[in-house]
Amino acid sequence: MISLKRAYLSIILLFLYAPIATLIIFSFNAHRSRGAWGGFSLDWYRQLFSNPAIVQALNNTLMIALISAFVSTVIGTIAALGVVAMKKNTRRVILNLNSIPVLNPEIVTGISLRIFFLFVINAFGGRGSLGFTTLILAHITFNICYVMLSVLPKVRALDSSIYEAARDLGATPFSAFWKVIMPQLWPGVVTGFILAFTLSLDDFIISFFTTGAGVNTLSIYIYTSTRLGVSPEVNALSTLMFVALMLLLFIVHRRDQRELRKNKRIKERV
Numbered sequence: 001m002i003s004l005k006r007a008y009l010s011i012i013l014l015f016l017y018a019p020i021a022t023l024i025i026f027s028f029n030a031h032r033s034r035g036a037w038g039g040f041s042l043d044w045y046r047q048l049f050s051n052p053a054i055v056q057a058l059n060n061t062l063m064i065a066l067i068s069a070f071v072s073t074v075i076g077t078i079a080a081l082g083v084v085a086m087k088k089n090t091r092r093v094i095l096n097l098n099s100i101p102v103l104n105p106e107i108v109t110g111i112s113l114r115i116f117f118l119f120v121i122n123a124f125g126g127r128g129s130l131g132f133t134t135l136i137l138a139h140i141t142f143n144i145c146y147v148m149l150s151v152l153p154k155v156r157a158l159d160s161s162i163y164e165a166a167r168d169l170g171a172t173p174f175s176a177f178w179k180v181i182m183p184q185l186w187p188g189v190v191t192g193f194i195l196a197f198t199l200s201l202d203d204f205i206i207s208f209f210t211t212g213a214g215v216n217t218l219s220i221y222i223y224t225s226t227r228l229g230v231s232p233e234v235n236a237l238s239t240l241m242f243v244a245l246m247l248l249l250f251i252v253h254r255r256d257q258r259e260l261r262k263n264k265r266i267k268e269r270v
Contacts, residue, residue, distance in 0.1 A: 005088045012156060024168060027235035039090050044232040057221040058065040060132070062216065065200040068139035073193040075140070076147025077185065078170055083148070101145045110209035115140045117210060124150035139203065143196035150192035154185045194252055 027045075031038025047056055077254050099107060117134045158181065166176035182189075204219035211220065218237065225234050 009178035016100065018171045023235050024239045024242070029232065032232055044236040047242075048091040048233045048236045050074055051233065053216070054221060054233065055220075057218050058214060058215045060135075061201060061217045061219075064132070064135050064139055065197050068136050068143055068200050069193050069196040072140045072147050072196050073189060076144045076192055076196075077151050077189055079144065080148050080155045083152070096150055097143045101142050102149070105207075106142075106203075106205040109142060110138075110206040113141065113206065114209040130210060131215045133209045134212070135207060135215065138206050139200045142203075142206060143199060146194035146195050146199060150195055151185060151188040154188035173228070187255070190255065191252060192251075194248055198248055201241070201245070 005224055028040050028042065030041035032044065039146055078087075083091055083098075087093065113134075114130070117130060117137075121129065162180055163176055166180045167173070171179070202219065203217075204223060207217050208220055208223070211217070218241065222234055222237065
């Protein structure tokens with residue numbers, strides 16, 4: 001029975017990771033063809049970083065991901081604190097509304113944001129257009145709900161008496177919040193930031209509908225490039241994106257493991 005379970009798991013992992021492994025291997029292929037191996041080469045990685053269109057798309061992607069992740073983390077953390085302080089019925093309504101962007105198909109979100117941005121632009125006399133700003137606003141919009149979901153469990157686990165004790169001992173409201181509340185929220189805040197960053201980095205559909213001419217992200221660039229066939233440069237780019245996301249997941253996993261060990265030591269002392 002155990003051998004069958006392992007075989008079943010192995011087949012699932014094979015189907016999941018065999019295509020990715022093939023992509024990574026052929027990103028080092030000296031031959032342009034994906035059906036023949038021409039030897040090991042780093043030429044496609046050199047050409048990747050010498051391609052101005054790809055470098056610009058990478059810069060746009062990183063800027064949008066970092067800005068949107070930071071802003072949505074700040075807003076999502078404040079929103080989580082506010083939601084927990086609400087009355088039960090109001091809190092239930094807000095949490096249900098917060099779940100809509102998570103459950104909503106991305107194409108619906110992308111089209112609705114595009115219509116909204118065009119409506120706002122037309123309302124101001126057509127001054128402005130879809131582009132970098134609308135991309136950032138769109139990414140912030142769909143990231144906030146994920147940050148809230150990451151921070152909410154930490155906010156619910158807070159002991160309000162600790163904050164009150166800090167205030168009684170002479171701490172200012174800001175000092176008590178920053179030195180007492182935030183250290184307890186940091187794990188959820190960091191997780192929310194990394195989740196928002198990776199979602200923004202990976203997004204295609206919403207970015208496709210909310211961008212304008214001349215503003216490309218990596219996902220949009222890859223999509224437009226594959227219309228003419230998958231270039232080995234795209235293989236190299238996809239490999240780097242996969243490695244970057246794996247590193248982020250590894251960092252999150254190590255942080256979670258340290259948090260578990262820390263909580264275990266605290267319980268043992270108690």
